[in-house]
Amino acid sequence: MQISSRFTLAVHICICIDTFKDEYKVTSDFLSGSTNVNPVIVRKILGQLKSAGLVEIARGSGGASVAKPLREITFLDIYKAVECLDKGELFHFHENPNKKCPVGRNIHSVLDDKLVRVQTAMENELSSITLEDIKNDLNQKL
Amino acid sequence: MQISSRFTLAVHICICIDTFKDEYKVTSDFLSGSTNVNPVIVRKILGQLKSAGLVEIARGSGGASVAKPLREITFLDIYKAVECLDKGELFHFHENPNKKCPVGRNIHSVLDDKLVRVQTAMENELSSITLEDIKNDLNQKL
């Protein structure tokens, strides 16, 4: 299964908030316009980003802002904020290997550290990329 | 979304086939017993592993065998055999960013190389682990 589009969406949202912070009040409707994603979905993502301390949201008057310098927000921060992994694990293990079988009895403990290695490799790369990198690359294009 | 249990299941299956190759005819029913997964699902996974050239299956008489030395089969081989990723991409991009918005117009091209970096980091780690590693660790436990 692919990683859900909530991730790229969340990055898009953060970059948008920062890019237009001086020109517009960046509301869920505004972000819905840029992303072409339903405003309720945008608000859900914003809520998750807020819970992770990455953005701030003004109730009532409306509008979102980024909560820290872009260089301090990594892809991993965003990934963990919006991607719901069961127990934080990237790999879903088949539930009930047969304990009466020598392979079934041990497969979980034998595989676990390898799966962690793979997940860690991915998360390390995610944490090496910041929103500032994205903003810089975007500015190049503009 | 987590990576489906088909992956750990496929690894379990391969290790089982190799472990019991001299003692039993390893059929989908046998593997179903060790994994606690429905035999039709096992046959489906076996079919994917066969298409990838990782196992051989005897029609009629029944029984599966591993098609090459364990050290030549990596986690990446198995991952690619059983995990169905749209266009082989780990990340699902939100479909229609607004082209009239400077962010929406460029977000895809700005993010793409970063997403590839993450996917590559993960695949590199997957390709560094072989079924022989697993077999060795399992033998330690037995």
Place this chain on the structure above:
DNA sequence: TATAGTTGTAACCTCTTTGATTACAACTAT
């Protein structure tokens, strides 16, 4: 203070994927 624009959230919908299950034709060693 009344209002208008927002946010937060619940409820419901559709689509897709996963995994289970039943059923059965095709195959092959014996």
Place this chain on the structure above:
DNA sequence: ATAGTTGTAATCAAAGAGGTTACAACTATA
């Protein structure tokens, strides 16, 4: 000829992704 297997289709339930409508709660401001 038979018994045990494989390959595959059809159907099912459960879960997750996204979309959509609706509305109460909130707050800046007129």
